[in-house]
Amino acid sequence: MHAQSPGRFVVTRIRDGLGILLLVTVVIFLLGYGLGDPAALMSPVDATPEEIENLRRLLGLDRPLYVQFVDYFGHLLRGDFGESLWQYRPALPIVLEALPFTLLLTATALVLAGLLGGINGTLAGFWAGSRFDRATNFLTVAAVSVPSFWVGLILIAVAAVRIQLFPTSGFTGWQSLVLPAVTLAVVHGGRIHLLVRSATFEEMTKPYAMVARSKGLPDRLILWKHVLRNTSVTVATTIGWEYVRMLGGAAFAVEVVFAWPGIGQLMINAANRHDFPVLQCAVIIAGAFVVATNALVDIGYRLMDARLRVA
């Protein structure tokens, strides 16, 4: 491993992130234009072969693939993702209208999941083997074993249909946020819990904790003064990973369940209508957030953990 200054690491990491984003666009382009037949995808289901052929010529799809990619990429750089085949307006604003809803939902869920998993995980690791540890442990392993969209459906059945506590569909105010955010927080908080618990347990049994204990420091203070400082890095990176997981797809099925007007709902609607430009645009925009979050987590991890810092 070669030493690298923090500044250079940041630059390298951002460059790598941009490279991966470029790769994502290449993959998306190849999927659409290389493997598939965009003219057929964009045409209505009952289009005749002549109509599809005309569209192909109109869209310039009879040109060589690399010419099309340069063309495509040039348009992307200018913010031109093509026009929605269903709403007849540019794809980018459609995606950007849905984006705040996805960010609001995932950010709320992440805060809840971080609190739930971080606090409970730390306590469970601190009281390893206790009744609290065993109970929360089984619940979290169960929570990470079920699909999040199913948790959402069950919450709808219980909290909304039976006792009509919260709205279950669409966005009509902050109450609409409760159920989808709780759904995501349960599953992602479970995974955070598991990792934080094992990190806390590991730190509590390390020699430095034993030394502190032999000096007469109560466990509570060992946790507060020493262990938390080390596990906080784990907590932070784990929360970052979970955000990547949510934006990378986990949140989208939950959006569909609650008819939440975010990117996931948009993507599935676009997929069903063969609205390819909107679908591509949504994947690239969501992908950009995933790649950026990944880079931020890496950089944050690097800067926070003194052991990885190069003087």
Next chain:
Amino acid sequence: MLDARLGRNEDIEEARALARQATLSRAGDLFWPAVIVALVLLALTGDALAPYAPTAQDVGARLLPPFATSSRGFHLLGTDPLGRDLLSTMIAGTRLSLFIGVTATFIGLVIGVGLGMAAGYYGGSVDRLVMRLAEAQTAMPMFLVAILFLVVLGPSVFNVIILLPALVWPAFARLVRAETLRLRETLYVEAAVATGCTGPQVLWSHILPNVAPRVAVLTVIEVGHVMLAEAGLSFLGIGVQPPDVTWGLLIARGRPYLAVAWWLVTMPGVLLGLAVLAFNMLARRFEVASGSAA
């Protein structure tokens, strides 16, 4: 730099975190493997164990709740809007759900273990290439690419099976690479090289058997992950298509009736959760048995 990033391996971390939980009693140790055996038996025998034919409709017995009796007989888990017996359709769905989970994971395993061993053993540019690929793959929003892929190529069981390994191979590659790096320095590998074994020979007969236990643990974890991913895709309507049936598809099918027939959504989800939970618990058991858990 590369190693710092390799620390960021969520699936392996998760596997270990699961493994470190010491909660189950002795009886529990047998319970989860028994669940898996039962599911495999259900998948293999399929319709023979189902009380009714999974597609047999009966309009007189629509949306019966669990424990209800129709003119045909007893329905343990109730019936759906066409009067089909829910338990029988769930048993029919077991086969494909497990088959996709196991097959896709196995393909990912073969790719990941092969590339991981090559990267760890040969090092240099092979290592860089493989690890870059794994990194790019992990950093890519694969679920998003999966949606696009399935929309373009059309949703089908085959396309789901060739797509899902892409989600799991990097975890195998990372784990096996790290293990191979360690094993490469051992005396017996050195001895094997000294006696004239070629690279592939060393990998096949000395490295592979030694990485196998850890790979087994990860495999069990990943089968659960893959089954959840398949359920998600099928639920969204871009995975397995009717008339094929999986648990994820059954949840999607029951969704419109959530307010009137809670069992249609609940039961397939419980079964899926139980299967994934069983795999997670089994992985923990393996890891404890192989002595690598803290």
